[in-house]
Amino acid sequence: MSRSSTSSSERPAPREAVAAPSAAIVATRAQRIASLIAVGTLLLALFGSAAVDLLSPATPPKLFGIEAQKREQRRAAAHFLDGSLAREFEERLRETSRMRRLGLAAWVPLLYRTLSEVPATLIAGRDGVLFMRDRMTVADNDGTPLQVAVNRLAVLRHWLQRLGTRLLVVPLPRKEATLTSAVPPTYDAHPERDVQARAALRAAGVEIVDVAPIWAQSPEPLFARADSHWTPTGAGLAALATATAIRNGVAPTWPRIDSAHADSDAWQYASTFGLEELATNLLPAGGHVVMRFLDPGIGKPVAEPPVDGPLPIQLAGTSFSRNAAGTHTWFVEALAGLLGEPVWNTARAGITPVDALVDGLRRGKGRIAATIVLELPGHLLISVPSPLHDISRVFLELPPPPGLTELPIGAAAGFTLPAPQRGSTLVPGAHGGAEITRLLARVAKDQFLYPRDATLYVELRGKLTGGNAAVTVDSAPRPLVADWKPGRERLLLPVVSLGSGAMFDVHVRLPQGVTLQFESFRVLTDLDVAGATAATAGRASGTPTGFEQRLALPRSDPLAAGDCLGVFLTRPGAEPLTASFDLHFADGTTATAWSGTAGSKATLLLPLGAFAGRTPTAVVLRSDGKLPGKPTAAWLLRRSR
Amino acid sequence: MVFSSAVFLYLFLPAFLLAYALSPRALKALTISAFSFVFYGWWRPDFVLLMLASSVIDYWLGGRIARQRAAGTGNGRRELVLSMVANLGLLGYFKYANFGVDTARTLLQACGFAGDFGWTAVVLPVGISFYTFQTMSYTIDLYRGEVRPASSFIDFLCYVSMFPQLVAGPIVRYAVVEHELRTREHTWYGFYQGVLFLQTGIAKKVLLADTISGIADRAFAVPDAQGLGLLDAWLGITAYAFQIYFDFSGYSDMAIGLGLMMGFKFPFNFDSPYHSQSITEFWRRWHMSLSNWLRDYLYIALGGNRKGPVRTYVNLALTMLLGGLWHGAAWNFVAWGGYQGFWLVIERLAGKRPWYGVAPTAVRVAITFVLALFGWVLFRATGLGHAIQYAGAMLGLGPAGAPTNVAALTTPLAWTGLLAAAAITWTLPSSQRLAARAHPLWVLLLQPCFLAALLHLHYQDNVPFLYFQF
Known part of the structure; x- marks a missing residue:
């Protein structure tokens, strides 16, 4: 458009330079041969690939766990009009393309060996060490998701303990956080997060096996170079640490081992790159030791539980314990050998141990192993945005913990929960059908303050037909999400997340075509509600900023972990006001049990675990606002277990 | 598809x-x-x-x-x-x-x-x-x-x-x-030339544009270019300049090739644009079919240069602004059009010579390329604010922040792609000239490149063409 122009030369005309082929390009013999080669190459590549892929498609890769579920969901939801069906077709074509597999078997090793190029999901480290890219990162910075997951594990541990089972968690250190010298300098895998995660688990009362100290003494490689799993050395040491923990600190001795076999790393590279075995000849060979026990008759892993009698130690693990072929890995072989007893391996090839735990609880048919070893890959705690997001599946498989009682809702004598807000739709009756239906029960915001440490449990009863429903318990941060499946008439889920909650929600989402004959919604607790000790309220007196009221507690035993203070707070007006509760103890000391903002008419359930061992004598309420006409009521609620 | x-x-x-x-x-x-x-x-x-x-x-x-x-x-x-x-x-x-x-x-x-x-x-x-x-x-x-x-x-x-x-x-x-x-007409030589265009286009897209795309993506992913270092900023935009050129010209080559295979002669779209010695020349070599369309149906319809110098400049600027808007419904595209129009007007004022017209050829090419790079910042940025911050980083004026490491994270493959792209851009003639001659040696060298592109296509995830969004 910037061309020099006059009126006449600016007349629009097709004056574009076009691709005009000329016979001159095939004039000579060499040109004709070149043309045959070029056209032949193109047609052979196009038609040859098409023929091979259509006539001899490859088997698509097998997916596990959540990846398999996601794929199924995606396929089920694919539609013609929005193009998602076409995308699925392309994905399928990609997965089953034999030419793609053959081509990549040559191309990927070439790229790796010449340019250290690896697929986007990987990072090439030093000395041929490969790392998973998604495990190199830390999912969050404030630690909330990690702490929520840790709290849920603590509840699981406590729940199992009350059922007579010991839960031993083995947090698997990330390869990225262990082989730090092989991590490229431009990446930071934040190895300190693994240490923090273990510390958080310990602090929450979860019994863990820390393999880091025993690994630190090993001069041998602990992780395979081309794979995110352990070498036999790493697995053996992890098994020794686990067996020692199971034996309460007494280290078992090693049975005789044959470690003479050596294996090539090339197949691991091929597997990590997702290549055919054909590629192994082109990939770095390397090698590592393979171990096996020499003596028969020592403890062995078993894949099936005994028909009756007590269950052996259950190993709920991942691909660190069972590979894609369904075979036990050296970790579980070594663990059973070291313990000298069978280990029931419910591990699944994949990355989440939840499937394995659920599988074991189901196959136990009412029996639960006396010891469950839970293998927890470190990146599940550190690198994913929602660690153990599906742990509700485990809660749903467990029998109720003993000692749960109903916490009454609405007006009743003693400490009760406030009634759900008006308009709550989670009420007895028939729901769902033709449309997507959302049912909700909500205890008013700012009117109820409750602990998220499994002091409370939600129980839902009803009959579901036509498909699954999604249940969400509690509110931010990180409400617990569960699948309600037909055939399950009772759901019991703990309220466990982080800190205290102010908006207690229960959602049930019924997809189109799913119906629910809902029977009841109850809140259960292991607090001794019936035996609650009521405080005697003194007269409220005005202060320069509001008022103060003393509530005397009857003489009682020292507080225990899990005890709570239940309060009905009533103040004039409708606006939320600040308040604080100071505990006075028999030894003359005081401590603040809680301070913050609460509704003018609020129910508070305040955990007193921080004051375990001390004997409270009174609670002093300080609040802004006008003097209340009605005295505050408070109860000391003891944990029933 | x-x-x-x-x-x-x-x-x-x-x-x-x-x-x-x-x-x-x-x-x-x-x-x-x-x-x-x-x-x-x-x-x-x-x-x-x-x-x-x-x-x-x-x-x-x-x-x-x-x-x-x-x-x-x-x-x-x-x-x-x-x-x-x-x-x-x-x-x-x-x-x-x-x-x-x-x-x-x-x-x-x-x-x-x-x-x-x-x-x-x-x-x-x-x-x-x-x-x-x-x-x-x-x-x-x-x-x-x-x-x-x-x-x-x-x-x-x-x-x-x-x-x-x-x-x-x-x-x-x-x-x-x-x-x-x-x-x-459906001729063997027409089909053959179409094959050459198609093979060239696929190789350009997959082996060059796609391998260097990560560099630009990483540089432009730095929020508001905070802490983007001087070298990283230049690396990112240079990579983008080559990415968009080889992506778009690769697509055009494929289209022209497929057209020839059916007997159609489509217009050329690129003619070594980074060889340009002025922005005026750049627009004769870049996205030529759009330039010609805008010239014939917009610029001339507005009066072209027939209504005096002032109207010529206004028409030129307006055409480029609308050309920018054609690329995308966002203010940064309008600004990109305005930027191009500004340089065209400046060169037109100087008698269709760039203000650096006295410099040696290589310098003129280099300056034009750098001016194009600043234009690409407007084109690639997520918004005007981002573009200004990015351009500031190119001038060493970026705000302090966590240092980025675009260069350090660039893989050997991406470096190879970038260097190859630069070498091809400035040492080889345009693909239409190569295809028009169809020298047997070039044809034979093209075949492994084409096959490598097909293999690499399997390797990478689907990478759509940049101009699909327009």
Whole structure:
């Protein structure tokens, strides 16, 4: 458009330079041969690939766990009009393309060996060490998701303990956080997060096996170079640490081992790159030791539980314990050998141990192993945005913990929960059908303050037909999400997340075509509600900023972990006001049990675990606002277990 | 469907070539149209209806224009206006409605109003910018008496929907293919040259554009270019300059090649643009089919250079602003158009010479390239603010922040791609010149590159062409 122009030369005309082929390009013999080669190459590549892929498609890769579920969901939801069906077709074509597999078997090793190029999901480290890219990162910075997951594990541990089972968690250190010298300098895998995660688990009362100290003494490689799993050395040491923990600190001795076999790393590279075995000849060979026990008759892993009698130690693990072929890995072989007893391996090839735990609880048919070893890959705690997001599946498989009682809702004598807000739709009756239906029960915001440490449990009863429903318990941060499946008439889920909650929600989402004959919604607790000790309220007196009221507690035993203070707070007006509760103890000391903002008419359930061992004598309420006409009521609620 | 996908290369294209070869001459246009509709509707079948509607309207209006002119009963002005309204209306709604609503909302909110329209965002149909320009060229050229009407609706449909250039150009004016729609030659050498273009295009797209795309993506992913180092900023934008060139010119080569394989001669779209010694020359070499379209249907329609120097500058600037807006409904594209228009006006003021015209050739090429790079910042940034921050980082004025490591994270493959792209850009002639000569040595060297591109295509995830978004 910037061309020099006059009126006449600016007349629009097709004056574009076009691709005009000329016979001159095939004039000579060499040109004709070149043309045959070029056209032949193109047609052979196009038609040859098409023929091979259509006539001899490859088997698509097998997916596990959540990846398999996601794929199924995606396929089920694919539609013609929005193009998602076409995308699925392309994905399928990609997965089953034999030419793609053959081509990549040559191309990927070439790229790796010449340019250290690896697929986007990987990072090439030093000395041929490969790392998973998604495990190199830390999912969050404030630690909330990690702490929520840790709290849920603590509840699981406590729940199992009350059922007579010991839960031993083995947090698997990330390869990225262990082989730090092989991590490229431009990446930071934040190895300190693994240490923090273990510390958080310990602090929450979860019994863990820390393999880091025993690994630190090993001069041998602990992780395979081309794979995110352990070498036999790493697995053996992890098994020794686990067996020692199971034996309460007494280290078992090693049975005789044959470690003479050596294996090539090339197949691991091929597997990590997702290549055919054909590629192994082109990939770095390397090698590592393979171990096996020499003596028969020592403890062995078993894949099936005994028909009756007590269950052996259950190993709920991942691909660190069972590979894609369904075979036990050296970790579980070594663990059973070291313990000298069978280990029931419910591990699944994949990355989440939840499937394995659920599988074991189901196959136990009412029996639960006396010891469950839970293998927890470190990146599940550190690198994913929602660690153990599906742990509700485990809660749903467990029998109720003993000692749960109903916490009454609405007006009743003693400490009760406030009634759900008006308009709550989670009420007895028939729901769902033709449309997507959302049912909700909500205890008013700012009117109820409750602990998220499994002091409370939600129980839902009803009959579901036509498909699954999604249940969400509690509110931010990180409400617990569960699948309600037909055939399950009772759901019991703990309220466990982080800190205290102010908006207690229960959602049930019924997809189109799913119906629910809902029977009841109850809140259960292991607090001794019936035996609650009521405080005697003194007269409220005005202060320069509001008022103060003393509530005397009857003489009682020292507080225990899990005890709570239940309060009905009533103040004039409708606006939320600040308040604080100071505990006075028999030894003359005081401590603040809680301070913050609460509704003018609020129910508070305040955990007193921080004051375990001390004997409270009174609670002093300080609040802004006008003097209340009605005295505050408070109860000391003891944990029933 | 994209050219660089398995479904296109190993299902669609073999099936099409087979069907096209077996079709009798009279049905070849129908075969092209049928396959083109499958190609276009692959990801959004409903958008096929939109293209069909656009085709029906313009074919009908074009026919009326031609009949009026032939019968001497009118000049078809009303039909032309209707065609413009229909095409620009479609383009305006699907491409610019979201932009208009967002802008209005921002203005209202700045004035203290709620500005909430309850607007549901419109999805942009792929290629609408290209095919509406093509159909408009048909009715305009008929109105101007420069072409004859399409002999049948199938021929016209074939012109509008022809899959090689449907979604990302080159913009083929009806006048260019008018003759070939009626009768065209299918020769071995034409097919062979088409193969060479196709192979070159795939190699350019996959081996060059895609391998270096990560560098630019990483540099532009730094939020507001905070802490983006001087070298990283230059590395990122240089990589983008090569990425967009090899991506878009690769696509154009493939389109031209596929056209030749069917006997069509499409216009060239690129002619070594980074060899340019001025921005004026750059626009003669970059996206030539769009430049020519804008020149012939907008710049000249506005008066071109026929109404004095001031109007010439205004027309030039306005054309480039609208050209920028054609690329995307966002202010940074308008600013990019304005930036290009600014340099064109400056050069026009200096007698069509750049202000650095006295410098040696290599320096002129280098300065033009750097000016183009600053333009690409506007083009690639997520918004005007981002573009300003990024340009600031290129000038060493970036705000302090966590240091980025774009260069450190660049893989050997990406470095290889970048260096190869630079070497090819400045040492080899353009692909049309190479394909026109078809030197046997070059043809033989091209084959492993083509096969490597096919292999690498399997290796990488689907990477769409950049110009699909326009």
